Amino acid sequence: MTLSQIDRLAAWRALSPDASMEVVDRDSPCNPHEVAAVARSVLASRATSLSEGDRLNILEQLMIAYLETANLAAAFDCYHQIAAKFPATKSVRTTRLLGLYQEAQEKYDDAFTTYKEALERDETNLPVLRRIVALLVSKGEKQQAIEQLAKYLDSFMQDAEGWLYIATLYLSECMYTQASFALEELIMLRPANHLYHLRYADVQATMGDHVLALKHYCRAVELCRDNVRGLYGIRLMVPRVSAAIKGSVKSRGSDTLNGAPSIETLGELEKLTETRLNDVYSLAKTDATIQAVIRAWLRNS
Template identity: 35%
Template sequence: MPRFDYKQALEELKTYRLTNERRSETVAALGACLIRGNYTSKLGDEGIGDNWSRDIYARTSTYLFFFFLYHVVWPLYEQICIAALDVDDQELANVCIDHLQKRFGESSLRFRRLLGLRHEAAGRLDEAQAVYDSILQEDETNMVSTDKKKRDHAININLCTIIIKLAAKRQIALLKARNKDQEVVEALTKYLDTFYDDFEAWLELCDVYLNKYMYEQAAFCCEELILLQPTNHIIYLKYAEILYTLQQYTLALKHYCKVLELCTDHVRALYGLHLCASKLLKDNEVQHAGNLHALAVERLLDIYQKQPQDQRKLVESYLSSIE
């Protein structure tokens, strides 16, 4: 049996933190070996303040604090704890939480977030909600004393913002798990008022609106998503389909074309183009509708040329039925 190389394990875990990779099964397995083999005692605690590695963060001169963590033991415990919760290793997670609680106590926002995650993993959603509510109610401007330097204050505020952002997302996830759609909409709207550039949050809000058949609001979310990621063809496709549902065929046609510009021969976009063009064939004000219709048919038939004959005939029959 090969000897466990704890230094290599630490380097691997550090890499995952730097690259923000979850890798829960690997992290939990390595973490269990490190903790049960007492290798964590070899790591230092130097420079760790109330917000974990604040002084180290100051020396690195970077805003990527949360992922740019060095070989100190506390971020490692945090990383292992989250992975253990992901793989349902409650025993390992509890060991990490116990160590962190002894060191930092429940005044630490990061520690309280872990408590919330543990409650979630155990199905105690009310307790988790209470923890996240307490985090979001924190006044981040009071997190440092007035005699601190401005740089330390800015660092501390940045850390609080990260934790508050993560807690807000977990709070939204809890509301979604309870099927409280209206509260999810309100929470996401409030969240996006603060974190406007969060792509995933806009996408989540869009999906919530779609589930409620609120297509105009979903279309607005897609417009915001396009502003954030103007080269993402999936968002243009989503927007085009919403516009088609709203019977805005001309605008939907343009966005299906944009999808095909970004991703040649995208089959779903070609079907959308075919449907829109079919709707607009009799509208003389829409230029090139006939050409686009013919192009969609041509490309779809060419794509299915290598498929089995019965599938080709089915596609041909479908395309000819929509004129």
């Protein structure tokens, strides 16, 4: 055993401090089988030299790795050692571990009760809040999950994953206005992520704001030049925005629409997307028949 093993465990804790309870791919840097092996080695070879804090951190890490690999007996042994030092009645962190163990046993109602009790003691505890939301979603109680997640985001407004999660929940309930707000918060936190602009553009297109949708499809393509979804989004929005401008001419005598590009710019966007989509499919060596269908659609759309 080397000191680097302790460093690796600490790095893994930094990568995933909240224990997602989802099985990690074997190629992941946080593979639970590898985490368990390293943690056992450290605990066996440095049992007397580890500080009490380091020992308990590693025990917690080992317990979660055991839960993720369905070794419940070994996981409970780790929990027992932690609870002997910090009983669940006095430690929210230990209470959360008990809830994780109950989830692994498929005792979801017991786990939910455990988490709620922990939350009553510390209502801003991030890991516990995440577990409550996950359990509510798994039970189909999405409205309650949204309420819990909204409370969580009131305290942790910088959590991009939280905004993405609540946006997804809003969309699953067809709450487009709320989803739009959540995605706006997400874009402010991660403005260079083209996928967030794409999702926001999709929501705006669904809500009928084709001008705003067009802007964000363009932003997505600016950030990721050959993004096919973004290019198709532009292609679909251009005729809708053009029709809105023409409607504005008839109703108000103006050839402009608030925030919209000019008709000339829209025409250039249409040509650009046709060229880029043809290039993308050509470079990908797409089947000739499929390419012919795409070109025909682009000409006639």
